[in-house]
Amino acid sequence: MTSTDQQEIVEERVTFPNGKLTLSGILAYPESAEPAWATLLCPPHPHFAGDMNNNVLRALARRLASQAITLRFDYRGVGESSIDLPPGASVFDYWHDIEETKDYRDALDDVQAAASELRRVAPGLPLTVIGYSFGAVTAMRHGCADESVGLTVGISPPLTRVGLDFLAGCQKPCLVLCGKNDFLYSPEEISRLKRVVGPAVAIELLEGQDHFFRGEEGILCERVAGFVEGFGFSVVGSGVRLASCLRRQSQIQKPESKIG
Numbered sequence: 001m002t003s004t005d006q007q008e009i010v011e012e013r014v015t016f017p018n019g020k021l022t023l024s025g026i027l028a029y030p031e032s033a034e035p036a037w038a039t040l041l042c043p044p045h046p047h048f049a050g051d052m053n054n055n056v057l058r059a060l061a062r063r064l065a066s067q068a069i070t071l072r073f074d075y076r077g078v079g080e081s082s083i084d085l086p087p088g089a090s091v092f093d094y095w096h097d098i099e100e101t102k103d104y105r106d107a108l109d110d111v112q113a114a115a116s117e118l119r120r121v122a123p124g125l126p127l128t129v130i131g132y133s134f135g136a137v138t139a140m141r142h143g144c145a146d147e148s149v150g151l152t153v154g155i156s157p158p159l160t161r162v163g164l165d166f167l168a169g170c171q172k173p174c175l176v177l178c179g180k181n182d183f184l185y186s187p188e189e190i191s192r193l194k195r196v197v198g199p200a201v202a203i204e205l206l207e208g209q210d211h212f213f214r215g216e217e218g219i220l221c222e223r224v225a226g227f228v229e230g231f232g233f234s235v236v237g238s239g240v241r242l243a244s245c246l247r248r249q250s251q252i253q254k255p256e257s258k259i260g
Helices: 055-064 091-101 105-121 134-145 165-169 187-196 217-229 240-249
Strands: 009-018 021-030 037-042 068-073 127-132 149-155 174-179 201-206 257-259
Touching: 009 105, 021 055, 021 105, 037 055, 037 105, 037 134, 055 068, 055 127, 055 217, 068 105, 105 127, 105 134, 127 134, 134 149, 134 165, 134 174, 149 217, 165 187, 174 217, 187 201, 201 217
Parallel strands: 037 068, 037 127, 127 149, 149 174, 174 201
Antiparallel strands: 009 021, 009 257, 021 068
C-alpha cells in the first residue's frame, strides 16, 4: 500500500508490438479506484541502469498508480524486449552507437509504441509522459510532438550531453527537474535553456539532489505528482470495472501482483 492513501496497487506484466519487435512493460493502477489519467514512464539509457525497474521509475509508478494507470517499459534489446540486429552486432554496441550519434529515432519509436499500448488499454484517459535521464529526452521529445499528450516531465536530463532546444517550441505544460548536485547538471545550459523556452516550460532546480535520487525518491515523486495533479486530475468513482477491463485487454505474461 502507498503511504499517502493506503491504496493497493495492481501490477501486470505486459507485452506489446512495435512492428516486428515485441516490447515488455509493466502496467500499474489502483485496485479500487478508477484511474484519473494515464502516465507513460520512459527509462534511462540501458548502459546507465536503464530499464523499467530503475529506482526512479519504480517509485514514480508506485506513487502515481494510486491515482493513475502507469506503463513503464524496456527499450528494444533491454530485459525481455526483443531487438533485430545484423549478424555479429551486439546489443551493447547498438546502444553505444546511439549514445555516440545521438540518433534517437529507434528509442522514440519504442516510446510511440508504448504510448499506443497505453492508449489502447486506457482509452479516453488524459495522457502524460514522464522520463528520467535519457528517458527525460525521449519523453519530452515525444510529449511535445504528440498531440494526444497533455503534459510531460523530464527528470535529470543529461544537460551536458544532449541539447534540449526542441523545448523552444513546446506549447503544452512541461516540467524539467534537475538536481544541482547532478554530475550532468550545467548551470550554463540551464541559463541558455531558460532563454529559449516559452512560458509552458517550467525549469526547477533541486538543492542537494544528485542524478540518482537514491533514498530521496519520495521527495521527487511528490514534486512530480504535485505538478500533474495541479492540472486538475483527480480520482473519480470506482475502478472495479475498469481494472477488470485492463486485465482482459492486457497481454499478461505473468500473474498479477500487488505492491504495497
